[in-house]
Amino acid sequence: xxxxxxxxxxxxxxxxxxxxxxxxxxxxxxxxxxxxxxxxxxxxxxxxxxxxxxxxxxxxxxxxxxxxxxxxxxxxxxxxxxxxxxxxxxxxxxxxxxxxxxxxxxxxxxxxxxxxxxxxxxxxxxxxxxxxxxxxxxxxxxxxxxxxxxxxxxxxxxxxxxxxxxxxxxxxxxxxxxxxxxxxxxxxxxxxxxxxxxxxxxxxxxxxxxxx
Amino acid sequence: xxxxxxxxxxxxxxxxxxxxxxxxxxxxxxxxxxxxxxxxxxxxxxxxxxxxxxxxxxxxxxxxxxxxxxxxxxxxxxxxxxxxxxxxxxxxxxxxxxxxxxxxxxxxxxxxxxxxxxxxxxxxxxxxxxxxxxxxxxxxxxxxxxxxxxxxxxxxxxxxxxxxxxxxxxxxxxxxxxxxxxxxxxxxxxxxxxxxxxxxxxxxxxxxxxxxxxxxxxxxxxxxxxxxxxxxxxxxxxxxxxxxxxx
Amino acid sequence: xxxxxxxxxxxxxxxxxxxxxxxxxxxxxxxxxxxxxxxxxxxxxxxxxxxxxxxxxxxxxxxxxxxxxxxxxxxxxxxxxxxxxxxxxxxxxxxxxxxxxxxxxxxxxxxxxxxxxxxxxxxxxxxxxxxxxxxxxxxxxxxxxxxxxxxxxxxxxxxxxxxxxxxxxxxxxxxxxxxxxxxxxxxxxxxxxxxxxxxxxxxxxxxxxxxxxxxxxxxxxxxxxxxxxxxxxxxxxxxxx
Amino acid sequence: xxxxxxxxxxxxxxxxxxxxxxxxxxxxxxxxxxxxxxxxxxxxxxxxxxxxxxxxxxxxxxxxxxxxxxxxxxxxxx
Numbered sequence: 001x002x003x004x005x006x007x008x009x010x011x012x013x014x015x016x017x018x019x020x021x022x023x024x025x026x027x028x029x030x031x032x033x034x035x036x037x038x039x040x041x042x043x044x045x046x047x048x049x050x051x052x053x054x055x056x057x058x059x060x061x062x063x064x065x066x067x068x069x070x071x072x073x074x075x076x077x078x079x080x081x082x083x084x085x086x087x088x089x090x091x092x093x094x095x096x097x098x099x100x101x102x103x104x105x106x107x108x109x110x111x112x113x114x115x116x117x118x119x120x121x122x123x124x125x126x127x128x129x130x131x132x133x134x135x136x137x138x139x140x141x142x143x144x145x146x147x148x149x150x151x152x153x154x155x156x157x158x159x160x161x162x163x164x165x166x167x168x169x170x171x172x173x174x175x176x177x178x179x180x181x182x183x184x185x186x187x188x189x190x191x192x193x194x195x196x197x198x199x200x201x202x203x204x205x206x207x208x209x210x211x212x
Numbered sequence: 213x214x215x216x217x218x219x220x221x222x223x224x225x226x227x228x229x230x231x232x233x234x235x236x237x238x239x240x241x242x243x244x245x246x247x248x249x250x251x252x253x254x255x256x257x258x259x260x261x262x263x264x265x266x267x268x269x270x271x272x273x274x275x276x277x278x279x280x281x282x283x284x285x286x287x288x289x290x291x292x293x294x295x296x297x298x299x300x301x302x303x304x305x306x307x308x309x310x311x312x313x314x315x316x317x318x319x320x321x322x323x324x325x326x327x328x329x330x331x332x333x334x335x336x337x338x339x340x341x342x343x344x345x346x347x348x349x350x351x352x353x354x355x356x357x358x359x360x361x362x363x364x365x366x367x368x369x370x371x372x373x374x375x376x377x378x379x380x381x382x383x384x385x386x387x388x389x390x391x392x393x394x395x396x397x398x399x400x401x402x403x404x405x406x407x408x409x410x411x412x413x414x415x416x417x418x419x420x421x422x423x424x425x426x427x428x429x430x431x432x433x434x435x436x437x438x439x440x441x442x443x444x445x446x447x448x449x450x451x452x453x454x455x456x457x458x459x
Numbered sequence: 460x461x462x463x464x465x466x467x468x469x470x471x472x473x474x475x476x477x478x479x480x481x482x483x484x485x486x487x488x489x490x491x492x493x494x495x496x497x498x499x500x501x502x503x504x505x506x507x508x509x510x511x512x513x514x515x516x517x518x519x520x521x522x523x524x525x526x527x528x529x530x531x532x533x534x535x536x537x538x539x540x541x542x543x544x545x546x547x548x549x550x551x552x553x554x555x556x557x558x559x560x561x562x563x564x565x566x567x568x569x570x571x572x573x574x575x576x577x578x579x580x581x582x583x584x585x586x587x588x589x590x591x592x593x594x595x596x597x598x599x600x601x602x603x604x605x606x607x608x609x610x611x612x613x614x615x616x617x618x619x620x621x622x623x624x625x626x627x628x629x630x631x632x633x634x635x636x637x638x639x640x641x642x643x644x645x646x647x648x649x650x651x652x653x654x655x656x657x658x659x660x661x662x663x664x665x666x667x668x669x670x671x672x673x674x675x676x677x678x679x680x681x682x683x684x685x686x687x688x689x690x691x692x693x694x695x696x697x698x699x700x
Numbered sequence: 701x702x703x704x705x706x707x708x709x710x711x712x713x714x715x716x717x718x719x720x721x722x723x724x725x726x727x728x729x730x731x732x733x734x735x736x737x738x739x740x741x742x743x744x745x746x747x748x749x750x751x752x753x754x755x756x757x758x759x760x761x762x763x764x765x766x767x768x769x770x771x772x773x774x775x776x777x778x
Contacts, residue, residue, distance in 0.1 A: 017363055031468065055558055058365050058698045066470075079474050079564035087555025093494040094487070102556075105483030106475055106563035106570070131494070154468045184468040249723070254709060257702055264712035267719050271726045294691070314733055322722045329715050349645040356641050360632045366699035370628050373692045374642060377624055380684065381646050384677070388649035395656050427730070431737060438741040445748050454748045 005030050006080075006155050006186050007052065007070075010062040014047055021047055022059070027203055029188060031154060034181040035201040037190040043206030045190040046086065049159045052188070053083035079107065082153040086160060088144035092133035096124055096143040099132060103147060110150055118149040123169070138164040148176060155186045162193040223440045224449045226300055230433040237433065241426030248420030256412050265329040268322050270417055274424040276319040276340075279347060282312035282428070286354075287379035290372035300436075302368030303443070305375065306358060307435035311428065313351040320344050339393035343386050350378045364443065480565045481573035488577035491550075498546070502539040502582045503589055509535035510593050521598050528597030529607050529658035533651055535593075536586045536611060537618060541643065543582045544622040545636045547574070548693070552630055552700075561697055568686035571693065575623045575686065576616075583615030606661040610654040613674045617650050620685035627692035631700045650677060 005028035012025040021044040029035060037045045050056040052063070054070070054077065063070045065077045090099050100115045119128055122142040132140055141164050148156070158177075162170050170193060177187050178197050189195070252270035259266035286308065292301035323341050324334050335341070357374055361367035444450045492499055513531045514524060524531075551557035560570055590611055594604035625643040629635040657670040703709040712719050 015365075053562060055561060056698045057694060058363070075474075075564045076470075077564075078562055079471050081562070083558070083562055085555055085558055087553070087558065089555035089559040091487070091491055091550075091554060091556055093491050098487070098490065102483060102487045103559055105487075106480035106560075106565050108471070109475060109479075152468070152471055154470055180468075253719070253723070255702055258713075263715055265715040265718055267712070267715075268722045271722060275726070311733065314729060318726055318729060321725060325718050325722050329718050346645050346648055349641075353642040353645065356638055357628060360629070360634070360638055361699065363699050366695055369695045370692060370699075373624070373688055373695065374628060377621075377646065377688050381649070384649045385645070388652040392652045392656060395659065427734075431734060434737050434741050438737070438744050441741075441744045441748055445751065450748065451752055454745060455752060457745075 003031050003184075004067065005064075006066060008062075008064040008067070009052070010064070012048075012051065012059060012061040012063070014044065014051060014056070014059040016047065016058070022051075022205070025061070025203075025205075029155065029186045031186050032181055032184045033201055034177055034187045034189070034197055034199070035203060036195055037188065037203045037205060039205030045205060046159055048203075048205065049083070049157050049188070049190060050085070053081065053085075053157050054078065055083070055085075080153050081155045081157065082147065082151050083157045084144055084147070084159060084161065086163075088141050090132050090140050090143050092140075093131060095129045095131055096135075096146070097128045099143055100146055103144075104150070108152065114150055115146070118146040119143070121149045122146045136164075138166060138169070141165060142169070145173065148173075148180075154184075156180065156188065158187065158189045160191060161189055162191050223299055223303070223444055227437060227440060227453070230437055234430055234433050237426050237430035241423050241428075241430055243423070244419050245423030245427060248416045248418070248423055251416035252413075252420065256416050257410065259413075262330055265326060268326040269413075270420050272319060272322040272326060273417060274421045275315045275322065276344065277421055278424055278428055279312060279316040279319050279344065282308055282315065283347065283350070283375075283382070284379065286312065286375050290375040290379075293368055293372040294376070299443075302364075302372075303436050303439045304432065305354075305371055306368065307439045308428075308432050309351060309354050309358065309371075311431050311435070313348065313355060315428075316344060316348045316351055320348060337393070339390045342393070343389045346385050346389070347382070350382075354378070474564050477565050477569055480563060481569055484560065484570050484573040485577045488574055489581065492577075492581045499581055499585070502543045503585055505542055506535050506539040506586055506589065507593065509538060510597070514597070524597040525599065528594065528599045529603060529662075530655045531597060532590055532593055532607060533611070533614075533654045536583075536590070536615065537647055537651060539586055540582060540615060540618040540622060541640055541647075543578070544619075544626045544639060544643070547578050547623055547626040548630050549626075549635075552696075557693075558697070561693065567693070568690040571623060571627075571689045572682070572686040575619050575689070578623070579616045579619040583611075583619055587611045587615060600662075603658055603662055606667060607658050609671065610657050610674060613671065613678055614650045614654045617674075617678050617681045618647060620681040621646050621650075623689040624685055624692055627689045627696060630693070630696040650674070653677070 008028040010026050012022055013020070014022040025048070027035075037048060039045050047056060051059050054074065065073065070077050089103060090096075091102070094102070096119055097112065097115060100119065101112070104110050104115070116125075116128055119125065122145055124139060124142055124146070127135060127139065132143060135143070145161070145165075156177075161173060161177075165173065174195065174197065177189065180187055181197075181199075249270055253267055256267070256270075258264055286305050289301040289304045292298050293305065320341065323338075323344065327336055327338075327341075328334055354371055354374055358367050358371050361370055441450060441454075510531055513527070517523065548557055551560065560574075561567060563570060587608055590608055591604050594607055599607065622639075622643055625639045625646075628642065629639045632638060653670060653674050657667050657674065660670060661667045703712075710716055710720075
């Protein structure tokens with residue numbers, strides 16, 4: 001079932017500090033696929049994800065959301081896109097529960113039982129009410145990742161998801177992403193971890209061209 | 213119409229036009245300014261109230277005019293930057309902000325010196341001078357912000373937001389400073405406010421204002437050209453232009 | 460992670476109302492602030508200390524203090540607010556919550572308005588509440604103190620709102636704190652003038668209703684325009700990081 | 701001419717120092733800005749030329765980026 005692309009980039013170009021970071025980049029992200037953005041350090045992976053997420057506005061080219069220019073309905077785009085960046089978006093002074101609640105608040109109200117289940121799913125059962133600053137870096141990232149277990153946004157943009165996660169966690173997350181793609185979600189990840197998923201698409205940055 | 217607008221924003225097009233107009237702007241500006249100043253210094257009649265010190269008006273008023281109109285023109289360019297993302301508008305704001313700062317400083321400095329023979333003191337918290345001082349701060353902020361942001365495009369857009377916020381505030385600042393002035397020192401003798409000014413004073417003033425505007429045009433052109441060179445040096449047309457100019 | 464019960468992925472059509480999103484932003488900021496109460500106290504201590512400097516540095520004479528007390532308090536409050544503004548977005552920027560705020564499917568300027576109101580409630584409002592005590596210490600009479608509090612009550616939200624623009628513009632820059640002051644202080648001048656001017660007018664027995672109304676107009680103007688400017692500035696700063 | 705003599709013109713009935721100081725500062729600063737702007741324009745132009753010339757010389761020989769090896773750097777311990 002090849003459906004219409006969710007997000008389409010046409011001739012994306014981004015210049016940063018006098019350097020052409022992205023050039024002639026065109027690709028489309030289709031539901032039901034897992035795409036990995038590849039490239040060495042400094043090749044613009046994070047910048048690309050920030051552009052796609054709508055955080056970085058300093059680009060030229062075209063971005064189409066469901067076939068229409070993204071700027072036309074930004075709210076619907078944001079409602080249907082989940083972005084996890086380098087910085088996990090977790091307040092160290094709040095507990096995992098409070099953090100998760102705050103992150104979901106502007107999107108979809110979810111009751112606390114579901115959130116507790118999500119936290120438990122990331123291995124944080126029992127830590128629900130410990131301030132996040134007392135958690136390890138990996139645990140803090142897991143709080144952010146707990147969102148993936150309740151998220152219903154069709155498009156996921158995940159920057160370096162596996163950072164600070166242990167081997168077992170990595171395997172579980174891999175399975176989650178794969179399953180998400182199988183369900184019809186679209187997942188875009190950047191990672192240096194050697195991700196091996198059948199049917200995975202690639203966007204290679206730095207010298208290479210878009211779309212496998 | 214749209215095509216014209218687009219062309220207007222093209223640095224290459226501007227570069228050509230500016231190069232053609234600059235000699236005229238420079239010559240006209242220097243001529244008018246010199247005429248206005250010499251007339252004002254040597255030939256205009258003495259003011260019956262302030263004596264000869266009023267001759268400072270021929271540089272004080274043009275500087276103050278420019279200080280204000282440069283800020284307003286920056287605000288117009290800021291709207292263009294934010295709405296149409298026109299390259300030339302960013303270049304304009306960045307190039308002329310220091311010019312605006314200089315004219316604001318000149319207006320303040322000449323005002324202060326004028327104050328000595330008129331009020332007997334270098335500085336009076338007069339409404340106009342105070343408003344000018346705040347304008348100087350606004351210019352300083354714009355330049356400081358521009359310098360602080362490395363990325364050119366972000367700097368241009370951030371400065372545009374700041375300039376717009378400033379321009380919304382200028383009338384409020386002006387009004388509140390006027391009010392504050394009446395509150396603390398009612399009805400002082402104003403420097404430039406004259407009920408009647410004879411023609412012999414108006415004309416040289418008009419000439420020097422016009423001359424200074426032309427010189428400002430020239431300054432804007434050459435500074436924008438420099439800025440365009442810096443930004444566009446990797447483009448083909450700049451390369452061709454520079455290499456052609458060498459021969 | 461069992462998927463048996465889960466439906467296939469469909470686009471999300473309906474979201475949360477903007478008011479509850481704003482409320483959540485507000486509540487989170489207040490909660491974070493109360494987890495770190497020392498930070499709440501800092502601007503207040505700064506306020507008290509700056510006011511103390513004037514009798515020590517200029518003159519403890521009653522007539523001097525009476526005459527300039529309102530001005531001193533206003534300047535000190537302005538500086539205290541300025542000092543606290545640097546934190547308005549910085550922590551959120553550092554830990555990534557600001558990214559998530561920008562990406563919410565809600566009008567950004569309203570979320571920023573909620574944040575700014577939380578900032579005012581946590582810094583400006585305590586200053587207003589503390590000001591009568593300091594007013595007594597600089598020998599202001601009862602009527603002046605009441606008017607002073609009223610002007611601070613109307614004026615400090617304006618300070619927070621205008622300040623949020625500066626905080627957004629200088630986000631992520633080196634020496635952002637000093638730069639923020641440079642950008643914002645000129646914009647604070649009208650509020651300062653009318654804040655102290657109203658108290659002075661009241662001390663002379665002039666009616667102050669008109670001036671207070673004018674300050675109210677400033678507040679309305681800042682409420683309607685400042686969040687837009689901050690939102691635009693925030694997007695620019697985000698693009699740059 | 702509003703003055704009887706050249707010395708009267710310079711003195712301006714005692715206001716001379718103020719008027720002339722203003723004009724001097726005005727002319728110096730304005731001329732300074734103009735000269736500086738021209739100088740900067742020329743220096744940028746020169747920098748562009750040098751850049752293009754070196755570009756022309758080295759064109760064709762694109763430098764390949766050396767791969768990162770993360771070998772430790774030997775420091776002589778004399």
